[in-house]
Amino acid sequence: xxxxxxxxxxxxxxxxxxxxxxxxxxxxxxxxxxxxxxxxxxxxxxxxxxxxxxxxxxxxxxxxxxxxxxxxxxxxxxxxxxxxxxxxxxxxxxxxxxxxxxxxxxxxxxxxxxxxxxxxxxxxxxxxxxxxxxxxxxxxxxxxxxxxxxxxxxxxxxxxxxxxxxxxxxxxxxxxxxxxxxxxxxxxxxxxxxxxxxxxxxxxxxxxxxxxxxxxxxxxxxxxxxxxxxxxxxxxxxxxxxxxxxxxxxxxxxxxxxxxxxxxxxxxxxxxxxxxxxxxxxxxxxxxxxxxxxxxxxxxxx
Ligand code: HEM
Ligand SMILES: [Ca+2]
Ligand SMILES: [Ca+2]
Numbered sequence: 454x455x456x457x458x459x460x461x462x463x464x465x466x467x468x469x470x471x472x473x474x475x476x477x478x479x480x481x482x483x484x485x486x487x488x489x490x491x492x493x494x495x496x497x498x499x500x501x502x503x504x505x506x507x508x509x510x511x512x513x514x515x516x517x518x519x520x521x522x523x524x525x526x527x528x529x530x531x532x533x534x535x536x537x538x539x540x541x542x543x544x545x546x547x548x549x550x551x552x553x554x555x556x557x558x559x560x561x562x563x564x565x566x567x568x569x570x571x572x573x574x575x576x577x578x579x580x581x582x583x584x585x586x587x588x589x590x591x592x593x594x595x596x597x598x599x600x601x602x603x604x605x606x607x608x609x610x611x612x613x614x615x616x617x618x619x620x621x622x623x624x625x626x627x628x629x630x631x632x633x634x635x636x637x638x639x640x641x642x643x644x645x646x647x648x649x650x651x652x653x654x655x656x657x658x659x660x661x662x663x664x665x666x667x668x669x670x671x672x673x674x675x676x677x678x679x680x681x682x683x684x685x686x687x688x689x690x691x692x693x694x695x696x697x698x699x700x701x702x703x704x705x706x707x708x709x710x711x712x713x714x715x716x717x718x719x720x721x722x723x724x725x726x727x728x729x730x731x732x733x734x735x736x737x738x739x740x741x742x743x744x745x746x747x748x749x750x751x752x753x754x755x
Contacts, residue, residue, distance in 0.1 A: 454576065455574035455575060455734060455737060455739065456574055457573075459574065460548065460549060460553075463545065464544060464545035464549055466544055467544075467545065467548070467549045467575075468575070470537075470540050471541070471549075471554060471561065472557075474536065474558075475489065475537070475558050475561040475562055475565070476565065478536070479565045482533070484530065484626070485533050485562070486562035486565045486566050487566070487625045487626045488530040488533075489558040489561070489563075490559050490562055490566075490622050490625070490680075491528060491622070491626070492506060492534070492555050493555055493559035493729070494592075495525065495528065496552070497555075497556075498592055498605070498609055498732070499584050499587070499588055499591045499592065500584055500587075500591070500736065501735060501737060502552050502555065502556060502734070502735055502736070502737050503552050503577065503579060503580030503737070503738050503743060504551035504552040504579045504746065505519060505582060505583050505584055506520065506555070506583075507531065507551050507555070507749040507750060508583040508752065509750045511751070516582075516583050518583050518585060519583050519584060519585045519588050521585060522585055522588040524589055524592045525588070526629055526632070527627065527628070527669070534551070534554060534749055535748070535749060535750065537554055538749050541554070542747065546747070547745050547746075547747050547753075548745060549745070550578050550579045550743075550745050550746070551746050551749035552577035552579050552580075552737065552738070553576070554749065556733045557575065559729070559733070560573045560733075566678060566679060567680055567681060568681075568722060568725065568726075569722040569723070569725060571726045573730065573733055574734070577737040577738060577739070578740075578743035578744060579744055579745060580738060580743050581743060581744065581752050591605065592605070593605050595628075595632045595695040595696060595697055596635060596696040596697065597697060599700045599701070599704040599706070599707060603707075606619070609731070609732060612728075613706055613710065614710050614724055615724060615731065616707070616728070617701055617707050617710040617711060617714065618714065618721060618724035618725040619725065619728045619729065619732065620684070620697070620698065621680070621682065621684045621714065622680065622725075623673070623695070624673050624676065624680055625672060625673065625677060625678060625679070626671075626677075627669045628669060628670055628695060629667070629668065629669045630656065630657035630668040630669060630670070632695060633657050633670065634657065634659065635696070636650075636696060637653055637654055637657060637659070638659045641654075642696075644691060644703065645691060645692075645693075645699070646690060646692050649692045656669070656670040672694055680725075681718055681721075682715060682717070682721040685702075685711050686715045688702035688711050710724075
């Protein structure tokens with residue numbers, strides 16, 4: 454069973470240490486807070502909130518990291534998870550799970566980005582496997598249909614309203630040009646605002662005069678470091694970046710929620726909090742299942 458402040462006796466400062474590390478990292482590299490949110494999505498959607506995402510590939514041990522999946526394009530800042538873990542290990546060796554680090558760092562990152570304060574429970578344990586080969590079954594692609602997207606989230610217990618709210622995480626962060634070319638070339642997707650398309654073509658030129666350059670566009674040009682409802686305002690104005698983003702506004706099942714979130718930031722925040730909490734509790738390992746990793750990148754040696 455997950456419980457609030459699970460480490461109250463075993464490591465009373467655990468949540469405070471995570472909070473402090475997340476805040477320090479945010480001061481140095483603001484985009485770490487963004488990464489913690491995406492980490493929670495990519496870990497919890499794939500089977501369980503079990504830190505399977507953090508395992509690194511190890512030949513001989515049969516581990517292929519989920520980070521090597523094509524769905525993980527652009528994921529960054531994993532080295533700073535190691536930093537948070539080191540701070541916890543110093544205070545309480547092999548006590549606080551990597552799965553809880555993923556959940557609680559996301560919680561604290563969301564607050565730093567102006568999002569809601571989510572009361573999360575803890576006590577998740579770490580899995581011993583990485584599920585690289587099935588990541589694509591759990592995490593939709595950027596151009597998948599809304600039907601498929603909704604059924605993926607439904608499998609994690611998240612309803613339509615919650616799914617629309619969670620995609621609001623794309624109110625921060627960036628998208629690499631590989632995920633955008635389809636909407637820009639050879640012809641511009643007619644559902645995309647023309648001026649915005651011109652801007653995106655500037656960010657993602659084709660042919661690329663300098664293919665060695667890593668090119669990307671910000672998800673939200675106006676409030677890039679705020680987890681707010683600007684995302685939905687853009688969708689309504691045909692300025693959704695990914696095809697899935699734009700489809701939220703055109704699909705008759707999701708569109709009413711997009712409209713309401715565009716006009717009501719606190720409604721968005723409430724729904725985001727509710728859905729993220731559900732996601733953060735997707736089939737956790739508890740009791741004697743799994744282990745508490747010493748290093749989030751590797752399974753403990755036996
Ligand atoms: C249908 C569901 C989703 C799809 C297809 C999707 C796809 C993507 C793609 C393609 C990117 C850009 C990666 C890159 O090129 O660098 C991205 C970025 C991001 N996604 Fe999603 N996403 C989905 C849902 C979510 C959810 C539910 C969350 C969190 C609650 C989330 C959080 C993020 C964040 C924070 C970024 C920016 C990362 C950064 O700048 O480092 N996404 N997503
Ligand atoms: Ca997982
Ligand atoms: Ca924003």
